[in-house]
Amino acid sequence: xxxLMRSLFAVAFLLGGLTLTSSFTSTxxxxxxxxxxxxxxxxxxxxxxxxxxxxxxxxxxxxxxNSKKPMxxxxxxxxxxxxxxxxxxxxxxxxxxxxxxxxx
Numbered sequence: 716x717x718x719l720m721r722s723l724f725a726v727a728f729l730l731g732g733l734t735l736t737s738s739f740t741s742t743x744x745x746x747x748x749x750x751x752x753x754x755x756x757x758x759x760x761x762x763x764x765x766x767x768x769x770x771x772x773x774x775x776x777x778x779x780x781n782s783k784k785p786m787x788x789x790x791x792x793x794x795x796x797x798x799x800x801x802x803x804x805x806x807x808x809x810x811x812x813x814x815x816x817x818x819x
Contacts, residue, residue, distance in 0.1 A: 749789060749790065750787040750788065750789060751787060751788055751789070751790060751805050751806075751807065751809050751810050752785055752786070752787050752810060752811065753785070753786060753787075753788060753794075753803070753805065753809055753810075753811070753812050753813070753814050754783050754784065754785055754786075754811070754812070754813045754814065755776075755778050755782075755783070755784045755785075755786055755794075755814055755816055756778075756782070756783045756813045756814065756815045756816065756818075757778035757779065757780060757781065757782050757783075757815075757816055757817045757818065758781065758815065758817060758818025759780060759781075759797075759817035759818045760780050760781065761780050762777050762778065762779050762780055763777070763778050763797035763816060763817040764776070764777055764778075764797060765777075765778055765794065765795060765796055765797055765816040765817075766794075766795040766799070767788065767792060767793070767794055767795075768792065768793045768795070769788070769789055769791065769792045769793075770791060778797075778816050778817065783813070788805045789805065790805055790806060790807060791804070791805060792804070792805040793805075794814050794816070796815070796816045796817060797816055797817045802814060802815065802816065
């Protein structure tokens with residue numbers, strides 16, 4: 716009986732470890748999940764707000780002064796600069812593009 720309990724504990728421990736490992740796997744290459752990685756660039760000397768619209772939602776983000784931040788988006792997402800002008804529509808060929816939200 717003790718041997719069976721040890722075996723069950725070992726299996727449970729291994730399954731738990733595998734679950735945690737898969738949960739923390741890097742998602743730098745998001746091509747499989749349909750997300751496209753872009754770099755949001757702010758060349759201004761102050762923090763600015765920019766807006767992102769995807770089907771059914773719109774969200775405001777802050778780009779910090781003189782920053783370049785990687786972000787991932789779904790295809791079709793529209794990115795608006797600090798003046799409210801659309802500066803980019805995300806397509807599969809957008810992977811790795813820099814999107815300027817202020818300055819330039």
